[in-house]
Amino acid sequence: xxxxxxxxxxxxxxxxxxxxxxxxxxxxxxxxxxxxxxxxxxxxxxxxxxxxxxxxxxxxxxxxxxxxxxxxxxxxxxxxxxxxxxxxxxxxxxxxxxxxxxxxxxxxxxxxxxxxxxxxxxxxxxxxxxxxxxxxxxxxxxxxxxxxxxxxxxxxxxxxxxxxxxxxxxxxxxxxxxxxxxxxxxxxxxxxxxxxxxxxxxxxxxxxxxxxxxxxxxxxxxxxxxxxxxxxxxxxxxxxxxxxxxxxxxxxxxxxxxxxxxxxxxxxxxxxxxxxxxxxxxxxxxxxxxxxxxxxxxxxxxxxxxxxxxxxxxxxxxxxxxxxxxxxxx
Ligand SMILES: Nc1ncnc2c1ncn2[C@@H]1O[C@H](COP(=O)(O)OP(=O)(O)O)[C@@H](O)[C@H]1O
Ligand SMILES: [Mg+2]
Numbered sequence: 486x487x488x489x490x491x492x493x494x495x496x497x498x499x500x501x502x503x504x505x506x507x508x509x510x511x512x513x514x515x516x517x518x519x520x521x522x523x524x525x526x527x528x529x530x531x532x533x534x535x536x537x538x539x540x541x542x543x544x545x546x547x548x549x550x551x552x553x554x555x556x557x558x559x560x561x562x563x564x565x566x567x568x569x570x571x572x573x574x575x576x577x578x579x580x581x582x583x584x585x586x587x588x589x590x591x592x593x594x595x596x597x598x599x600x601x602x603x604x605x606x607x608x609x610x611x612x613x614x615x616x617x618x619x620x621x622x623x624x625x626x627x628x629x630x631x632x633x634x635x636x637x638x639x640x641x642x643x644x645x646x647x648x649x650x651x652x653x654x655x656x657x658x659x660x661x662x663x664x665x666x667x668x669x670x671x672x673x674x675x676x677x678x679x680x681x682x683x684x685x686x687x688x689x690x691x692x693x694x695x696x697x698x699x700x701x702x703x704x705x706x707x708x709x710x711x712x713x714x715x716x717x718x719x720x721x722x723x724x725x726x727x728x729x730x731x732x733x734x735x736x737x738x739x740x741x742x743x744x745x746x747x748x749x750x751x752x753x754x755x756x757x758x759x760x761x762x763x764x765x766x767x768x769x770x771x772x773x774x775x776x777x778x779x780x781x782x783x784x785x786x787x788x789x790x791x792x793x794x795x796x797x798x799x800x801x802x803x804x805x806x807x808x809x810x811x812x813x814x815x
Contacts, residue, residue, distance in 0.1 A: 489532065494538055505689070511668055514664040515685050570630075573615075620647035642672050657682045760774060
């Protein structure tokens with residue numbers, strides 16, 4: 486349904502996107518997970534035809550975003566990072582206006598207005614001016630305007646930013662419910678959010694997708710950090726074979742300098758001790774034996790995961806407090 490192939494984007498001389506490739510199937514929820522500045526918004530703006538790519542190909546439902554921009558727009562509901570709302574309009578009027586722009590009228594329009602009013606939980610502010618709304622409500626009106634015409638593809642740029650924990654939970658649930666019947670592309674810098682809401686996650690960093698897979702596949706990747714860099718004084722070929730023969734070693738990868746290897750192993754094996762023993766037996770000197778520096782994606786994943794542990798702890802605490810408040814008087 487969504488296809489991006491080798492997409493590049495320059496802002497002047499700065500390369501913001503460096504060959505992004507991904508696909509989202511019909512009915513799939515795909516997450517773009519990455520830190521600030523990674524290129525998530527840029528990717529979404531190109532996909533929604535608001536920004537031309539500098540290179541590569543993108544299509545939605547087979548329609549090219551450059552050549553067939555109008556057809557692409559018809560198929561997409563887009564909630565940008567800061568939804569462009571007409572602040573001097575009332576919520577109802579604004580959503581009606583957006584619905585009409587998207588070709589709705591009469592009974593259908595009325596029905597969709599009723600739907601978004603309910604699922605986006607904006608009944609309370611339905612008659613208010615947008616200028617008076619809190620950030621959380623503005624976000625929900627932005628979501629409502631993306632959903633109003635019931636487009637098959639929904640693109641949501643950081644949909645839970647600015648919401649309180651209760652609204653966050655609700656919005657994630659809402660997004661999950663859109664899956665199956667809609668193709669959803671959402672961006673987030675929150676790892677648990679991606680895990681909770683998405684069928685698949687593409688991790689994006691500095692304009693590149695560094696990993697893509699289901700949340701459990703990505704979790705598997707993180708566990709594969711166990712590796713050591715090794716250089717032994719023996720003949721490189723013999724060293725290579727001997728390392729590969731050790732119990733628990735899954736891969737031996739030659740490094741930039743001849744005779745240096747990266748040895749990947751399953752975590753339960755005492756591989757460093759085995760290497761020390763091997764060197765002693767063979768009368769080889771250990772020139773290097775060090776834990777490998779984690780690759781960019783591993784570092785990034787760990788950083789994101791750590792940060793989110795802290796945050797979700799806070800969030801859980803807040804949620805507990807809310808639940809406690811809810812149960813008071815029952
Ligand atoms: N209009 C622009 N002009 C110049 N640089 C930009 C512009 N928009 C974004 N960038 C840069 O491109 C990179 C990617 O930005 P963005 O797509 O907004 O990332 P994300 O949404 O992942 O935070 C960042 O380094 C950002 O500073
Ligand atoms: Mg962004």
